[in-house]
Amino acid sequence: MDLDLILKTQLQPRRPRVKEGKCFLPLLLGAWVTAMICGRCPAAPGKEPPSFQEVYELLKENLAGATEAELNEAAVRGLLDQLAAKVSVVGETPRTPVSTNTSASISAVVFDRSYGYFRVRRLAPGTDQEFQAVYTRLQSTNTLKGLILDLRFTGGQDYAAAVALADRFFAREQPLVDWGEGWKKSTVKTNAIVLPVAVLVNRKTTGAAEALAGILRHRDVGLLIGTNTAGQASMAREFLLKTGQRLRLAIAPVKVADGQELPFSGIKADIEVEVSPEDELAWYEDAFLAPPKSARSASVTTNETNLASTNRSTHRRMNEAELVRMSREGQSPEREFPPTNALGRLLEPPPQMVNDPALARALDLLKGLAVVQQFRSI
Template sequence: MRLTLRWQPSRNLAGLALLGWLVASVPLSLANAAQMPGFDEVYGLLRSNLTGMAEAELEQALLKGLLQQLGPRVNLITNASESVTGGQAGHGLTKSAVFDQSFGYLRVAHVGAGLATAVSEALAKLNATNRLQGLALDLRYADGFDYAEAVNVADQFVAEERPLLSWGETKARSSAKTNAFGHPITVLINGQTAGAAEALAAMLREARAGLIIGGPSAGQASLFKEFALRTGHRLRIATTPVHLGDGQAIPHTGLTPDILVAVNAEDEKQYYADAYKVIAKPVSPPPPGRAATNQTSGATNRASRLNEADLVRMKREGLDPASVVTGSDRVTAPPKPVVMDPALARALDLL
């Protein structure tokens, strides 16, 4: 297959659309498989023939397309407070809970120093009042670049000694132990699970300690270098991949979950804030010619009536018939709350 470009000068923005296709839409694998036109040739034609756009605007369009094509391995950093070591301070364990008095839940927002200790203490506290039979580790929206701390967390769930992770010149192994958390683990990830959080999820799966559920991760498990630019921005470039214990690099395309649970991005944020939230969905109108029906129309709220035998029995026992609660007036226990978060519900079902 030979990919060729026939350029026809135009006095509109069609040329820019074509360049955007070349830079941002064509996968790099296709560029290797087919001969692409030379950049200098295309750029020269655009500069000479494209009207209605200044050269500076053209360069900005090229830059945006290039960053889009190379992301997430290349990022333009505009926030001065963000650094390659992660955007948050502290261990990042933000929530612990128990579902059905049997399944622990830990939420991590950031993999940083002290996370392993926080996880250990949280598990001990949950076990003190419950008999845990499994754990859901929620790494959705979690980030961080502290790979050593990610290893320390994973080590708590691996009983035997084995290689876990390597990055740069560092190679880390788990230690043999008898007090490892030996119950089933499900790990929740999504498109914003990044860096050391991705490595933590990958280690638990590779060690056969956990099952990954949710959506593909961000693909930022690498060592990065930052370069200052004249504009004050910083260019962050992935320079070294992070490898699992079996020698496989964590892919820059992100982790693929063992069980994919597709959730709308906006809905996922709401479920993350409240796992029991009921999100109203639009109801499709009935087909033409078919009227909507009320499925509960046959139900009745009338209280059941006392018969003569009941009245005689109550009089014999000294009871007041007027004080008896019957029918719909009977007090029932409130319904048990149901987890509506699709990913979390699936994770708990598998424990």
């Protein structure tokens, strides 16, 4: 099946029709060149943008050293870059079974002995069961007052896994999501999680993870903290190309809750936390990392009410591997160096400061909600 035919007939919104008999290469290269030119040099008011056919012919006839194959490759790459949220090449058809990743999907720790942090590394079959097992273990050794679900850098296309995990937060049956296979609903249960939830998202939250975030937000389970998601949650269809690769096209947006479409511009965070991609990744790997000089003046208010205004603690920072180990052992990151006597407790340095802005803001939010609930219960 030709790529131009797939794009013309399947991609939403549909692109303008072109005359029959036009070469496939001009269509691709023209779309790329037009998009690039229009983005950098907008057409004057009242004038149409350059014709892609005209641009292509000029390149083909006059661009020194460029072969037709090179123009074709540049056109395809440009087109995929411009429509990255809606079109992607997902790889060659595997000739042998793909090995299954057996590493843990969920890692978790407890902050302040009351707030469970769950990092969802990927959404796959069984992720919901793994989440429930970790949650049950932490709940048995701590009095949890809220949960943080970290979906930053989480993606995939397993929408069924997203539904299964979201279902843990609903006690009755209600529509959750439709990704082109009809509405998937939650199930009736007596052990649904009813704690306040904060969901961390960023521009690398894609596909099924976006759907999970959208379900929890639009069903009022939790608030989103971070930046807009990627905008890649879509009803998709795949087409086999002659190269053996598959072209995935977004044919319609995914719907959540009672029919709300997840926008291709991404889901907007309720509480926006803007940091540079480099700093965000560094904090994702080590939440206690001291903020860079550029971010210190605008850092988020600390989530620790008893901290001094310095990070000069004698505690060493824990990396992700240590957090995973402590999670499996049911430990809290603040208990790594327990005092051996009363004097030790007096001399113990203050707990580590969480410098990850999104995580710190989530902890602040959950603590505030816990205080409000405490006053309401009086």
